[in-house]
Amino acid sequence: MRLHFIAIGGSAMHNLALALHEKGYQISGSDDIIYEPSRSRLKKKDLLPKEYGWYPEKINSDLDAVILGMHAREDNPEIRKAKELGLPIYSYPEFLYEQSKNKTRVVIGGSHGKTTITSMVLHVLKYHQKDVDYMVGAQLEGFDTMVHLTKENDFIVLEGDEYLSSPIDRRPKFHLYKPNIALLSGIAWDHINVFPSFEEYLEQFRIFIDSIVKGGILVYNEEDKNIEKLVEESTNTIRKHPYGTPGFTIEDEKTLLETPEGDMPIAIFGKHNLQNLAGAKWICQHMGIDEEDFYEAISSFKGASKRMEKIAETGETVVFKDFAHSPSKVMATTNAVKNQFPKRKLVACLELHTYSSLNSEFLKQYQKALDAADEAVVFFSPEAVENKKLDPITREQIFDSFGRKDLKVFTTPSDFQLFLKDKNYKDSILLLMSSGNYGGLDFDEIKNWIS
Template sequence: MRVHFIAIGGSIMHNLAIALSNKGYIVSGSDDYIYEPAHSNLFEHGLLPRENGWYPDKIDSELDAVILGMHAKADNPELIKAKELGITVYSYPEFIYEQSVNKLRVVIGGSYGKTTITSMIMHVLKELGREFDYVVGAKLNDFENMVRISKDAPIIIIEGDDNFASVEDKRPKFLLYKANIALISGIAWDHVDIYPTFESYLRQFKLFIESIAPKGTLIYNKEDKQVQELVSENNSRINKHGYRTPEFTINKGQTSVHTPEGEIPLQVFGRHNLSNLAAAYTVCEWLGISRKEFFRIIQSFKGASRRLEFVTSNSESVVYKDFAHTPSKVKASIQAVKEQYPDKTLVAIMELPSNVSLNEGFLSEYKDTMNKADIPLIFINQETFKQKNLVPLSDSLLRTAFNNENIVCFSTIHSLKRYLQGIDSKGKNLLFMSSGNFGGISLVNFAEEFIS
């Protein structure tokens, strides 16, 4: 089968291209620019385009399918050519569904925790030697790629994104998978650039529940009010199974969960991760995995990339980085580190995403989210505003939105670095929170300078 990727450099797109190549498909692709790690990954597998750009001559009638990435625009010349030739054009979630139509599809949705829950399930299945395919939004330890599509695996575990499927399809991706087992971890307004109101965002999860295959199963967080309301309003003839955060203890920096088998020590921490663990356990239970097997294996789970990921430490301090950028994620991550190290001063640095920092109407959602940080810092990359000819938000506006007069704001990484150099790191922990990259700095070097 011959498949061409328009915008092959995307995070999931290039991993799907590699997965299909490994499956024996003939794969080609284009993009206007390909960043790392996609560039190196595609080169290693012989899939890197010879040059950047869009080339309609790559599209011919011998192609069986074209897969369209979200990065591509409606006027993309390769897309136009594919339509002219009548070639089937898929968004990547549509194509994943076509590849898994005869598999048991487990789709993990929600505003937060998706990657960690998906990772936990994958970790348990792998350790048990179960055959399965997967689509996950982060590079995981012990998994070569972020996508696996095989012929014979009976199950596929999918991280269900609520972003649009493609420029041609304005439905959230998780609707297209038609889950047999669906999970909702919680709902907190996200993607404000495409869902301008909370009501429009909430509706996508209502549709997600309605998209579950007949006689399928919905697993949901019983502690989330919005999820509870959606579940109670839904009359679909599906199984509904709620879960709650289990009881746990923290002793000398070690988190353990209470189970009928006794205290189970974990390598992850934070209430949100204990909720994620309960979600993963419930899914695994539906997949026929016993409680004893699950808790034996989950002890070795070290977490997903950039999800409270350890960076460096010394005898006095520890540094973590986290993908947290939405209000609920920022609050949960700060709380987790404070609970884990109650006697340490917490320096929390959040990089405010460009779509949020340019949206004053959404900023109030961050109210009180950084209040448990002892030293709360906000970084907004001034280049974002320069590129769009906009005036940066004032520090006073940010402090008002966050309801925290102690917040210190930075618009350049150099000013942030100078500030941290003036702090005595002894007895202080550092938490980086961002869906970006803090202006491209090396967080490892940055962190090591801080603790030294």
């Protein structure tokens, strides 16, 4: 097949392009800008566009299909040309479904934890040399790409994102996969630019449950009341398997997981991560991995990129980077770190970076989110607020929203970096939570600041 990617440089899109290239497809693509690491990875396989921009002449009747990424606009000239020629236009998730129609589809969904759970499942399967196709939202240790597609593998494991599929397909991605086996980890309102009310957001998960094939399996976190209610209300003829937080203890800053063979030390920590582990265990068991083999493999799991990722450590200081940005995840992550390291000072830094987090109304959801931290810091860029065409945010709104009078608020990258550089990190944990980079923070440089 000959396929053309519109917006090939995206994190997900370039990984799909690489996977299909590896499968033997002829791939071309366009984009108006491509950042690292997408640029180097595409260049290595000779898939990098020779010049940036949109070129309708790249679209011709020799193509079998066009794959459209979210970064492109609806009025993109290449989309117009593809429509004129009557070419099939697929969104990213649509094409993944086309590639997996004859496989057992395992879809991991939820507002938070889906990348970690997908990563855990893939780690366990790889440990036991069970080959599967997959798509995951973070780069994993031991995996070359975030997407892998074959003709022969029986299973495909998909991270099920609830965001929109493409500029011309407004359905959430996870509505398109039609899972045989599904998992829901938790629901916390997000993407308010697309789902302006919690009820609208909740409805997307109701549709997802109904999309599970008849006779399929739903593994769900019974400690999340929103999910529990949706599962109870569903009339879909599926098997339902609840999970919750497994037993654990914390000793000398190490988490010990209770297993049938006794307490087992694990590298991850925090209630949410332990719930993720319990969900991943169910999924692996449904894929043919028994409980004992799961525990053997998961003991070496260190986490997914940017998910409670340890990026620096000295004898007195540990630095974690986490993707947390929604209020519930920020609170859970901050609490988890404080519980794991109760004797150390916790400096928790949050960047308000997403559309939701920079919305003046949504900000109120962050009340008490950073209360577990000994020192709480919030960074946001007024330029980012302006670029997203949102109402300006004042420092007073930040203080009121988080409910901490001792909160430190920074609005320029230089001031924030100076604060980090001049701190005394003796007996401390530095927690950096963001889906961005604090306006250009060099995370490698932090190693020098804490030494």
